[in-house]
Amino acid sequence: MLTLGIVTISDRASSGVYDDRSGPAIRDVCSRWLATPWTDAYRLVPDEQPAIEAALRELADEVRCSLIVTTGGTGPAPRDVTPEATVAVCDRLLPGFGEAMRAESLKSVPTAILSRQIAGTRGASLIINLPGKPGAIEECLRAVWPAVPYCVELLGGPRLQFTDAAPRSHRPQST
Template sequence: MAESTPARIGIVTVSDRASRGEYEDQGGPAIRSWLESALVSPWEPVARVIPDEREGVEETLADLVDSAGCCLVVTTGGTGPAPRDITPEATEAVCTKMLPGFGEQMRAVSLRHVPTAILSRQTAGIRGCALILNLPGKPSAIAECLDAVFPAIPYCVDLIGGPYLETDPVHVTAFRPAHARRPG
């Protein structure tokens, strides 16, 4: 990817009510705001608000990676135990590799704040040259989870062939091993 070409990052809110306009989407804007303060390399958001329908979630995730060229897709919502919470299943269906450590870390961090965090089923997986990450729906939990896992995300994106994402160390420091050099 050329230095001047911004990385594309999908932001997907999975919510029946928000998709119908009955509820203001707070999760998607929370993700965007967090990324705006964390990333210093050029990037552009590709946002979607969709209902809790497995087929639609799968199609949206695949489209954001395969057609829109996103290197990272971050979802919010649909990770609980309720019958319509299907985001993790849709993510697993479109990914070739799952990365359960992301979910484990997010639940560990969230459990410090609320005992019901154990009910959350956040996960992450790889599709092509993109990482798909499922977050909870509450804006404060979104920030806690991104703070916990984002240090590993730029290097993960490097390893799967995505663009070089740079972070603002005042907000979050991306970890890359000493042998991992900036391309170019």
């Protein structure tokens, strides 16, 4: 079974000003794409680096999520600190994830170049930062999804299976 960490980073949603729509958007995409049985561990935190770091550490180290997906806090505004928090907790960064997501988003949104989403690993967890806009979540996940299952396996996680709706994943052939 896969345990999926979902972390929404938003001052306003965490204080109850509005409902979080981004975390549920991640859950929706995964519900449509994952055939592997899974459960999620959801966290809603403000745009504060210590709170983001604590949530990522807990989900990786205690809950043992194989995949942690964050949403929000990836722009250039002063309170957008998700990438900094992710860098602080990761053992290794995977810059290709951010590059692929930005390249895909730039096809439809010129300001996507301002996005600073990244990905990395902490122990046996893959952490992927997504933008906070619900509509961008599927677009960005689609750009990196082909590499997600292999990365999860390389980190010791479960072999993920997918529905026909999911982007085709890639696993290198054994030599």
